[in-house]
Amino acid sequence: MPEHPGFELSQIDGRSMVRLRVRPQGTDAAGKALQLPQDALRWQGEDPVAYWLGPDQWLLTSDTKTADDIISHIDATLSGQLYAATDMSSSNVCFVLSGPAARTVLAMGCGIDVHKSAFTTGHCVQTVFANVLLFIAAVEDNRFDLYVDRSHRHYLSEWFVRSGEDSITRDPKYYQMTVS
Secondary structure (H helix, E strand, O other): OOOOOOOEEEEEOOOEEEEEEEOHHHHHHHHHHHOOOOOOOEEEOOOOEEEEEEOOEEEEEEOOOOHHHHHHHHHHHOOOOOEEEEEOOOOEEEEEEEOOOHHHHHHHHOOOOOOOOOOOOOEEEEEEEOOEEEEEEEEEOOEEEEEEEHHHHHHHHHHHHHHOOOHHHHOHHHHOOOOO
């Protein structure tokens, strides 16, 4: 990605990703056993990190454990329950978007309110972003993990290159504005 004064986009290689789905009547038990977020649009944990995708499904990611390790842990923990744990590591890619213009760039691509008062650290959301399905996690104030289908990796990175050419992402007065 070309040098940009307001944001940086980088790709995380080797991140393990497992999508977990449980029966609706088993969500409470699975959530407690695996320490999964029960609140909508939230994430928690360190390794693995668990993201809420829906009332009965989560995304678990790790930079140190393999998808097989995560699935083995799920197998051992949920041994008496019906569930599906799917390795998504080779079908998805994770980008990190950071910098003072990161929220402005996100707002340019989707209709989600990404203002720092509405989309804070610990929040996550799945949305259509620049015409592709994107999962966004607020990691820090101006740092976001972006999960997208691998087939859209090039398109999305090119979209960010083009957005970096827009004057609204180049002029600090636009991306440092705050709402009163």
